Amino acid sequence: MSLLSAPVDAVPMGRLQLSDLPRLARRHPLVITGGGLLALLIILALAAPLYAGDPVNMDPFNRLQPASAEMWFGSDNLGRDVFARTIFGARISLMVGLLSAASAAMAGLLIGIIAGFSRSFDNIVMRVMDGLMSIPTILLAIALISLTGPGIGILVVAIAIPETPAVARLVRSVVLGVRERPYVEAALCGGARLPKVLWRHILPSTVPALMVQGATVCASAILTEAGLSFLGVGVPPEIPSWGNMIANSRLYLALAPMTIFAPG
Structure with missing residues (x-):
């Protein structure tokens, strides 16, 4: 039976097995190390209410205190626990980064697949x-936020929109290469519907590139959120975030350096 006459289900496809993970760890130790550190940070951020103090409680009599047993990173200019604010700020930064990356990945995937076939x-x-790619990300995000007002939801959208074109172009390039392969042409000639071909053959081919680009977008989104919050147009000031912490403590670097170093 030739490839052209083979049914769609007969075309072999690679699958990542659980037994392949040790081999991948040996071949890509930096990826595993980075993923492990990210997973640890996510766990610490999610479990923050169990071990961290109150990030918004103010104690004016204990302003700019050094590290102690009660406050591991000291206190800021309003007497708030820097360690607690750093951990709770990680929740905001990670949430904005992951949601922005997921939104950009979904939108870019849809646009890239359609563009590759139409x-x-x-x-x-x-x-x-x-x-969109010609406009600086922070400038475009500031313009979008200025039209609607600050908020975490609009912040995610404002960061995801500038990041979408890079994902879309990457997915489009993958689709343009995969659509010419024999097994895709065989599936189409065999009468398979286009949605099924996209789901079974095109979409799996985009996953590796999409994962790499998604990680890059997530890191960029976290930095963008911190920059926007530092400028005062990102996360609302009453919510602890890394950008807000740096903005509020930049005048006290000499007196309490941990207020800058911890979130930075």
């Missing part, structure tokens, strides 16, 4: 993506 759609939408 020439007319490709010509129009990719020019729009090029235009």
